[in-house]
Amino acid sequence: MKNLSELNYGIIGLGIMGGSIAKAIRTNILSDKSNGKIYAMDKNLESLYAATDSKIINKGFLPEDTKKMLSLCDFVFICLYPHATLDFLKNNSKNFKNDAIITDISGVKALLEKEYDSIKPQNADFIFGHPMAGGEKEGFSASKGEYFLNHNYILIPHSNNKPENLSLLRELITKMGFTKITETTSDDHDNKIGFTSQLCHVVASAMVESAENTEITSFGGGSFEDLTRIAMINAPLWTELFISNKEKLINHIENFKNQLSIMEELISKEDKENLTELLNDVRKKRIEMQKR
Amino acid sequence: MKNLSELNYGIIGLGIMGGSIAKAIRTNILSDKSNGKIYAMDKNLESLYAATDSKIINKGFLPEDTKKMLSLCDFVFICLYPHATLDFLKNNSKNFKNDAIITDISGVKALLEKEYDSIKPQNADFIFGHPMAGGEKEGFSASKGEYFLNHNYILIPHSNNKPENLSLLRELITKMGFTKITETTSDDHDNKIGFTSQLCHVVASAMVESAENTEITSFGGGSFEDLTRIAMINAPLWTELFISNKEKLINHIENFKNQLSIMEELISKEDKENLTELLNDVRKKRIEMQKR
Numbered sequence: 001m002k003n004l005s006e007l008n009y010g011i012i013g014l015g016i017m018g019g020s021i022a023k024a025i026r027t028n029i030l031s032d033k034s035n036g037k038i039y040a041m042d043k044n045l046e047s048l049y050a051a052t053d054s055k056i057i058n059k060g061f062l063p064e065d066t067k068k069m070l071s072l073c074d075f076v077f078i079c080l081y082p083h084a085t086l087d088f089l090k091n092n093s094k095n096f097k098n099d100a101i102i103t104d105i106s107g108v109k110a111l112l113e114k115e116y117d118s119i120k121p122q123n124a125d126f127i128f129g130h131p132m133a134g135g136e137k138e139g140f141s142a143s144k145g146e147y148f149l150n151h152n153y154i155l156i157p158h159s160n161n162k163p164e165n166l167s168l169l170r171e172l173i174t175k176m177g178f179t180k181i182t183e184t185t186s187d188d189h190d191n192k193i194g195f196t197s198q199l200c201h202v203v204a205s206a207m208v209e210s211a212e213n214t215e216i217t218s219f220g221g222g223s224f225e226d227l228t229r230i231a232m233i234n235a236p237l238w239t240e241l242f243i244s245n246k247e248k249l250i251n252h253i254e255n256f257k258n259q260l261s262i263m264e265e266l267i268s269k270e271d272k273e274n275l276t277e278l279l280n281d282v283r284k285k286r287i288e289m290q291k292r
Numbered sequence: 293m294k295n296l297s298e299l300n301y302g303i304i305g306l307g308i309m310g311g312s313i314a315k316a317i318r319t320n321i322l323s324d325k326s327n328g329k330i331y332a333m334d335k336n337l338e339s340l341y342a343a344t345d346s347k348i349i350n351k352g353f354l355p356e357d358t359k360k361m362l363s364l365c366d367f368v369f370i371c372l373y374p375h376a377t378l379d380f381l382k383n384n385s386k387n388f389k390n391d392a393i394i395t396d397i398s399g400v401k402a403l404l405e406k407e408y409d410s411i412k413p414q415n416a417d418f419i420f421g422h423p424m425a426g427g428e429k430e431g432f433s434a435s436k437g438e439y440f441l442n443h444n445y446i447l448i449p450h451s452n453n454k455p456e457n458l459s460l461l462r463e464l465i466t467k468m469g470f471t472k473i474t475e476t477t478s479d480d481h482d483n484k485i486g487f488t489s490q491l492c493h494v495v496a497s498a499m500v501e502s503a504e505n506t507e508i509t510s511f512g513g514g515s516f517e518d519l520t521r522i523a524m525i526n527a528p529l530w531t532e533l534f535i536s537n538k539e540k541l542i543n544h545i546e547n548f549k550n551q552l553s554i555m556e557e558l559i560s561k562e563d564k565e566n567l568t569e570l571l572n573d574v575r576k577k578r579i580e581m582q583k584r
Contacts, residue, residue: 132511132512132513132514133513133514134513134514134515151513151514152510152511152512152513154511180510182510182511189511192508192511193511195502195503195504195508195511195516196508196509196511196512196513196515196516197511197512197513197515197516199499200499200515200516200519201515202552202555202556202559203495203499203519203552204515204519205555205570205571205574206548206551206552206554206555207491207492207495207548207551208574208577208578208581209551209554209555209570209573209574209577210487210544210547210548210550210551211487211577211581212487214577214580214581216484216487216488216581217488217581218444218472218474219424219444219446219474219481219484219485219487219488219489220424220444220488220489221424221425221426221443221444221488221489222424222425222426222443223426223488223489223492223493223496223522224487224488224489224492225581226518226519226521226522227492227495227496227518227519227522228578228581229518229578230515230518230519231574231575231577231578232575232578232579232582233571233574233575233578234575235568235569235571235572235574235575236568238571239564239567239568239571240564242559242567243559243562243564243567246559246560246562249559250556250559250560252502253552253555253556254556255502256498256499256502256552257549257552257553258502259498259499259501259502260494260495260498260545260548260549261549262498262501263494263497263498263501263545264494264542264545264546267494267534267535267538267541267542268538268542270535270538272531272532272535275531275534275535276527276528276531277527278497278501279497279525279527279530279531280527281501282497282500282501282523282525282527283523283524283525283526283527285500285501285503285506285523286500286520286521286523286524286525287524288506289500289503289506289508289509289517289520290524
């Protein structure tokens with residue numbers, strides 16, 4: 001089996017996610033003296049300079065030098081928006097190093113799944129992935145190597161993925177700090193992420209929209225603040241995610257609105273008994289989730 | 293003007309809020325050697341013992357000794373549920389020490405406002421208040437003196453409140469760690485708290501209810517967890533708060549559902565331009581709130 005510290009890593013897109021992956025690899029896998037190197041491609045020269053100056057990456061590449069960089073990389077993390085990930089794979093299917101392992105971080109998988117045959121690199125192994133970490137910050141300057149500690153990772157293996165490559169990716173992910181790796185299908189991923197991530201962003205955004213003004217936070221005690229932190233949202237990215245997963249997301253919004261209406265009716269009817277019972281169930285369910 | 297360290301404080305109900313108030317007074321206002329004392333009334337003997345053993349309070353009283361305790365207290369914090377607060381005031385209107393300052397922490401004020409004339413103590417000054425701090429924990433064991441650092445406090449002065457008493461309460465609140473004190477009316481309080489606090493608890497609860505099962509958190513990246521932490525809810529308390537403020541709360545739920553529907557339609561129509569614009573507005577509004 002390959003030794004992670006002997007490999008060269010390529011990061012496509014050095015934003016908060018790509019930057020954090022590079023830092024986690026530098027901290028946990030590659031020392032200055034390792035044979036393996038970290039390369040990154042980004043259109044933002046400033047990020048590339050910051051990452052080389054701080055010795056997070058060994059060398060930065062601009063988009064026009066992508067082919068050159070890919071020829072060096074045994075492990076490639078594509079850290080782009082969903083449609084850009086699709087385009088990148090289409091444009092570079094023949095540019096990967098022989099036997100390289102390619103993975104992505106896209107928050108919606110249907111796009112990639114639909115075009116799987118046309119994006120599958122012929123001489124490399126593309127394993128769909130999704131590190132479940134995010135925040136309201138953006139860019140390389142917001143990235144950090146400890147970002148992934150105790151977070152979840154989702155892998156979507158395909159029948160043609162080599163078992164040894166999947167094992168190596170799992171080893172790498174674990175060393176980066178992720179504690180729980182779940183394997184599933186693209187369809188199940190999109191459905192569950194539509195709930196845990198996308199619906200939450202819709203809800204937080206709708207909550208901020210329904211605030212009468214920004215002064216309302218003088219009346220805040222933490223609930224509103226915690227609930228809406230994710231509404232400091234990256235608008236173009238989330239527009240793309242919401243629309244790319246619209247059927248599943250709308251289904252979740254409808255279910256959620258139904259639950260709201262059930263509570264609303266109990267409140268309206270002053271049905272103390274059933275409202276208390278419902279809230280007790282909610283409490284138990286949420287505490288059970290906390291334990292996981 | 294009275295000196296805060298010379299006064300005796302009475303805490304009615306030594307749960308997480310009453311306990312935190314006692315601890316904040318002990319840490320920031322009364323040393324072991326101060327003339328002023330802290331007394332607490334609770335039906336839970338264990339909490340009273342824990343608070344006396346740790347020298348947070350000087351003496352504990354059971355409900356049957358309330359009258360005795362009140363006769364000693366210059367400052368009384370009623371830390372009970374809304375209806376219990378109302379009952380306590382009705383039953384003890386003649387038991388307060390002369391010129392005492394009485395305040396409450398009730399999350400809904402209409403109940404008290406409606407019966408103001410019947411609950412107003414004749415020889416003491418009752419000032420409506422609401423410390424804006426809360427959490428998913430309960431009981432004296434969860435209380436802490438630093439609980440209020442950088443939190444908001446709402447005061448609802450009435451025309452008969454003495455200005456010097458209001459000033460003294462503001463001084464006390466500030467020393468306890470609260471950084472922003474806002475004065476308003478009961479009606480405005482209930483409307484705004486209906487949004488920042490109650491609507492958030494309804495939304496978090498509905499979100500947990502709409503989760504297909506507790507295993508969904510394997511797919512969580514933090515958003516769902518942050519948004520639903522407050523769903524580890526104290527069911528009887530929040531049932532009472534929701535129903536006591538039902539008209540304003542239902543109005544907020546309706547507004548929120550409308551905002552959800554607006555977003556849902558943009559997603560459904562794949563209206564990227566307007567969805568991105570809306571999310572950009574949300575982001576700006578939320579960042580503006582963060583600055584406050």
